[in-house]
Amino acid sequence: MYRYDEFDHTFVRARSQQFKRQVERRLDGSLSEEQFRPLRLMNGLYLQLHAYMLRVAIPYGTFSGKQMRQLAMIADKYDRGYGHFTTRQNIQYNWPDLVDVPAILEDLADVEMHAIQTSGNCIRNTTSDPWAGAAIDEIEDPRPIAELIRQWSSLHPEFTYLPRKFKIAITGASNDRAAIRAHDIGLQIVQNDAGENGLQVYVGGGLGRTPIIGNVLREFISRHELLPYLEAIMRVYNRYGRRDNKYKARIKILVQETGLEKFRDEVEAEYAQLEPLDIAVPQEELNRIADYFSAPDYDDVSSSDEGYDKAVILHSDFAGWVRSNLSEHKISGYTIVNISLKPLKGAPGDISADQMRVVADLAQEYSFDEIRATHEQNLVLANVKKSDVYALYQKLVVAELATGNIGLISDIICCPGMDYCALATARSIPVGQAISERFSDPERQRVIGEMKIKISGCINACGHHHIGHIGILGLEKAGVETYQVKLGGDATSTAEVGKVTGKGFSFDELIDAIERMIDLYLRERDTGERFLDTYRRIGMEPFKGVLYGTD
Amino acid sequence: MVLIRNGVELGHVSGELPDLETYLAGNEGDSVLLSPDVDLETLKPRLSGLALIEVSFPSFTDGRGFSVAKQLRRLGYEGELIATGPLIPDQYLCAVQCGFDAVKIEQECYVRQSEGEWNEALHAFDLFYQRGYVRQNPVSRNITEARYE
Numbered sequence: 001m002y003r004y005d006e007f008d009h010t011f012v013r014a015r016s017q018q019f020k021r022q023v024e025r026r027l028d029g030s031l032s033e034e035q036f037r038p039l040r041l042m043n044g045l046y047l048q049l050h051a052y053m054l055r056v057a058i059p060y061g062t063f064s065g066k067q068m069r070q071l072a073m074i075a076d077k078y079d080r081g082y083g084h085f086t087t088r089q090n091i092q093y094n095w096p097d098l099v100d101v102p103a104i105l106e107d108l109a110d111v112e113m114h115a116i117q118t119s120g121n122c123i124r125n126t127t128s129d130p131w132a133g134a135a136i137d138e139i140e141d142p143r144p145i146a147e148l149i150r151q152w153s154s155l156h157p158e159f160t161y162l163p164r165k166f167k168i169a170i171t172g173a174s175n176d177r178a179a180i181r182a183h184d185i186g187l188q189i190v191q192n193d194a195g196e197n198g199l200q201v202y203v204g205g206g207l208g209r210t211p212i213i214g215n216v217l218r219e220f221i222s223r224h225e226l227l228p229y230l231e232a233i234m235r236v237y238n239r240y241g242r243r244d245n246k247y248k249a250r251i252k253i254l255v256q257e258t259g260l261e262k263f264r265d266e267v268e269a270e271y272a273q274l275e276p277l278d279i280a281v282p283q284e285e286l287n288r289i290a291d292y293f294s295a296p297d298y299d300d301v302s303s304s305d306e307g308y309d310k311a312v313i314l315h316s317d318f319a320g321w322v323r324s325n326l327s328e329h330k331i332s333g334y335t336i337v338n339i340s341l342k343p344l345k346g347a348p349g350d351i352s353a354d355q356m357r358v359v360a361d362l363a364q365e366y367s368f369d370e371i372r373a374t375h376e377q378n379l380v381l382a383n384v385k386k387s388d389v390y391a392l393y394q395k396l397v398v399a400e401l402a403t404g405n406i407g408l409i410s411d412i413i414c415c416p417g418m419d420y421c422a423l424a425t426a427r428s429i430p431v432g433q434a435i436s437e438r439f440s441d442p443e444r445q446r447v448i449g450e451m452k453i454k455i456s457g458c459i460n461a462c463g464h465h466h467i468g469h470i471g472i473l474g475l476e477k478a479g480v481e482t483y484q485v486k487l488g489g490d491a492t493s494t495a496e497v498g499k500v501t502g503k504g505f506s507f508d509e510l511i512d513a514i515e516r517m518i519d520l521y522l523r524e525r526d527t528g529e530r531f532l533d534t535y536r537r538i539g540m541e542p543f544k545g546v547l548y549g550t551d
Numbered sequence: 552m553v554l555i556r557n558g559v560e561l562g563h564v565s566g567e568l569p570d571l572e573t574y575l576a577g578n579e580g581d582s583v584l585l586s587p588d589v590d591l592e593t594l595k596p597r598l599s600g601l602a603l604i605e606v607s608f609p610s611f612t613d614g615r616g617f618s619v620a621k622q623l624r625r626l627g628y629e630g631e632l633i634a635t636g637p638l639i640p641d642q643y644l645c646a647v648q649c650g651f652d653a654v655k656i657e658q659e660c661y662v663r664q665s666e667g668e669w670n671e672a673l674h675a676f677d678l679f680y681q682r683g684y685v686r687q688n689p690v691s692r693n694i695t696e697a698r699y700e
Contacts, residue, residue: 007694011678018675022641030663035639038612121612151680151694157648158621158684161614238618239587273625278683281695288698 001062001370002147002292004112012109015116015155019043020102042122042160044092044115045101049422054093054101055118056108060128060146060170061089061373063113065360068371070111072356078104083356085341085349087413087464088167089127089373090118094420116154121162123153123234127169129177130374133293134382136330140189140197142172144290145223148281152227159234163241164249166234167206170199179375179491181205181214182467184251185233190220198222203233203263204255209459211466211497212252215260217267223286228279232271236263296368296383301333311390318393320442321404326389335386337367339379339396340403340411344436347429348414349377358399366392376413378406409451409518410436413464417457417474426474426481427507428457434511439518448518450530452491467491469532470514471498483510487517487543488535499540501547516546552635553661555643556653557688558670564655568605584635587615591622598623601630605655608636617649624650640664640672647673648684648691 044055170187180186186202205214367381396402417428454468465471471486482504489498568584582603
């Protein structure tokens with residue numbers, strides 16, 4: 001993974017020093033709260049329902065055991081002994097004191113981490129495929145380009161006071177695990193006719209109040225031209241994006257109101273004015289970054305392993321976990337281990353400091369000291385030898401990290417909701433917990449198969465409910481929580497925004513309603529069909545029937 | 552209004568520049584005040600006759616002016632370029648890097664954040680990741696270029 005050189009170190013220290021002074025100037029009154037607000041947000045510091053919340057960047061979700069141990073130390077020293085992994089592959093702390101934040105930033109800088117641009121109207125953490133470098137369907141590891149974008153977007157002099165936040169995601173695989181079409185800019189590594197790898201550029205996707213799936217802005221741009229091309233997009237957006245209404249300020253609205261063709265013409269016109277050589281980084285810099293992501297030193301191991309096979313046969317709990325939590329690795333004899341942060345009764349994405357240290361140890365021992373955070377709020381050890389998996393699993397069991405539900409109905413994306421968030425209109429974590437409880441039988445979960453439930457506690461859609469196979473939106477009506485249900489959302493290469501079924505449900509009705517839909521799916525499904533496939537085949541009506549008793 | 556250049560307060564300035572419409576209507580004059588939604592195409596033919604341009608910032612969170620400055624410099628404008636509005640010291644570097652020579656702020660903003668803070672802000676960073684955003688005084692370095700020096 002990427003390592004800071006002296007320049008990266010100096011830069012991050014300067015940024016942490018700058019923020020320290022900003023806090024001091026806020027406390028002595030030279031910055032008003034109105035002036036301080038965007039400055040603290042650009043450093044990941046929110047004022048939440050009960051306290052400040054600090055969001056720490058994990059660029060494209062890749063980090064080391066050492067970094068995880070430092071995150072655990074911070075959780076113990078400055079917070080309440082836990083952290084929360086987010087849908088931008090970041091981690092957030094819910095209870096820091098404002099006066100401690102500069103010290104936390106120093107502790108982060110010690111391990112090459114920061115909180116730069118994890119919030120605010122600027123370019124946010126670039127997200128990527130959590131299986132990068134290990135996936136069998138990968139054209140190229142997307143992380144070198146993600147790191148290039150991280151550097152380019154950090155404290156950009158021109159694009160730090162944008163109309164609204166700006167999110168970029170990149171994938172290098174044919175199956176999109178980074179939800180790129182739900183981003184302001186989505187990048188897909190593709191190969192052109194000449195056999196060169198470059199980027200296909202999507203623009204104007206996003207969730208929030210107005211969910212839109214991004215469209216192709218450019219079929220192919222070479223990696224050398226990527227930064228100049230991004231600069232052209234950003235300049236058009238910075239100049240013409242709406243600033244009169246924060247709910248219409250994302251680039252998706254600009255693209256929609258301008259029209260994709262005209263927007264493309266504007267970007268191309270701006271791009272034509274640029275001198276790409278003044279902006280693009282030289283080949284040697286691309287090579288320098290790429291070298292950090294070269295394949296780890298894999299052992300030459302056979303694809304079948306007696307110990308592993310035997311453990312699967314002898315231990316049914318292990319076999320169940322293997323079935324849901326392992327993914328195929330490009331190197332035979334290796335596997336991708338997905339660690340679920342969605343235990344029964346837990347809050348999705350939460351992890352204790354002790355558990356962080358266990359994951360750090362496991363990464364060091366079994367996976368080249370590298371960890372991934374996923375946008376689905378789980379963790380990944382991407383390069384584990386099959387022969388080590390049973391030993392690793394047993395340690396996960398002891399740490400209560402062996403929930404075998406990846407991709408299943410209880411692997412729910414969920415925003416913090418009313419339990420933490422100042423914007424929330426309803427609870428979301430308790431909804432997730434109630435669904436997990438209702439479907440707690442592992443065998444029943446397995447029978448239901450792949451299922452993406454996503455829950456947001458308000459229309460800002462942090463829980464990605466628009467793109468869940470079942471999406472749930474918590475609203476407040478006359479002082480009562482009511483939950484709207486969406487069906488058919490999809491975050492992958494066949495991306496789609498889900499459709500609302502009809503009137504909402506109370507908290508108590510909701511869980512029964514979901515169960516009735518699942519039962520309908522199990523009755524109606526053809527062989528091999530996922531819930532999403534069945535929905536697409538039979539349509540909304542039968543589901544409305546079981547939801548509202550109209551059939 | 553207070554003018555700050557190179558981190559130093561240059562005293563109070565009063566008087567407003569003509570807006571774009573007024574400037575284009577007349578044949579005289581070498582200064583203009585641009586709003587951040589300006590269509591630079593209309594100004595292009597007259598750019599070489601200008602010695603002073605101010606770009607207004609309606610609020611400090613409205614970053615359009617940074618792109619306007621960048622585009623003016625790209626069009627070849629070499630005269631004085633001033634950012635006018637309720638900017639705060641924390642944005643000073645952004646302004647300078649995008650091509651502004653100075654900022655002009657309201658007296659009431661200046662009372663809260665004095666010369667020292669503007670000067671400090673100018674020296675907060677001397678390394679930047681982005682290429683094409685130079686700063687002469689004090690001299691900053693692009694990280695990519697510094698890596699291969």
